[in-house]
Amino acid sequence: GAFRAWGFQKGGTGEISMAIARSAKHFGAEIITEAPVKKVIIKNGEATGVALENGDEYQADILISGLDPKLTFLKLIDKEELPSDFVQSIKNFRIRGSSGKVNLALDGLPNFTSLPGDGPHLRGAISISPSYNYLERAYDDAKYGNFSQEPYIDIILPSVLDPTMAPPGKHVMSCFVQYAPYDIKGGWDDARRDAFGDTVINTLARFAPNIKDIILNRQVITPHDLEKTFGLTEGNIFQGELSLQQLFSFRPTVKWADYTTPIRNYYQCGSGTHPGGGIT
Structure with a gap:
């Protein structure tokens, strides 16, 4: 690997677990x-x-x-x-959870106004964090019990690096989002999850205006979902x-x-x- 660089697993991060499982089974482990x-x-x-x-x-x-x-x-x-x-x-x-996840199935590639078209920028991490004040406002929302109305978003397009992760001509986008407090005011429910997802999409659209036109499907994961599905206390991914x-x-x-x-x-x-x- 390279210092300070993200690593991408062919087949998705879950393939790391599967590789470990296959090795364990080879040596006689029962899972x-x-x-x-x-x-x-x-x-x-x-x-x-x-x-x-x-x-x-x-x-x-x-x-x-x-x-x-x-x-x-x-x-x-x-x-x-x-x-x-x-x-x-x-x-x-x-162990407070403060982040959520939005996964998108896309009909094409996002077109960012800062760097239009295809290019190497789509093969690495993309950060929506235009200023310190922007990040401070995002945190302030969470500090008072709400998800960020203009969230920080860390984006990767793994299908650009590994075409097997989507059908030909299609792509998947992974969005790590802050802030989304576990103990949000009123608690997390379906309506709050949908509103969180809409906020993320609207924020993306400011920087990649074509995003809404190419979304085929989406998955929105809140800290509560992370706790319930993966057993992460308060949805803390770390x-x-x-x-x-x-x-x-x-x-x-x-x-x-x-x-x-x-x-x-x-x-x-x-x-x-x-x-x-x-x-x-």
Whole structure:
């Protein structure tokens, strides 16, 4: 890879997971899906297995949780099994979701007024962030419990790099959007989700006027959807805020940034661990 450059996975980011799964199966691993874990089984301070929501139990010598710290320690384990200061530090771990996602199926390529037509700019990241004041206003909306009326948008067109991700002549556009607070005033519902999607499209149209004419379909994902669908507490895609006091040796908490936990044979991994961010 190149320093400070985005990486694009052929076939989409999900193909990374599939590649790992294929490798694991090659070495004898069995992968079970649609099997939510209810709790971690602990005996004498040692993790010995998991109990599923359907009542099944699996025993194991080593357990590894890729969930966020809140779920890993506050949901799957009784707090009596953990040191009180550790429980408090996990409770204090900041994990507010503040972003949403809009995925678009397009009948062609967007035409940006700043750089019209096709070109290399469509093969990298495109940012809708015209000024510091623009970003400040976007944050102010979220600060008072609303999604941004003029949001910051980070855009990629993966089908330009990998044509297999869309039919010939068609494209997909991925829009990472800030800000969309998890605890929005009045809560998230279908109407609020649609309004959020409309706001993103209207903002895009200011910079790429043809966008509304080429949209074939759209998918709007709110922080609430991220929590419900992917198990990300409060819809935080990084499994915790990327603030200075929660990165590197402080992630998820002091003394426990080496992937171990206070429970023997129970380990943590993912974006909620050292150093922070990335793919889980």
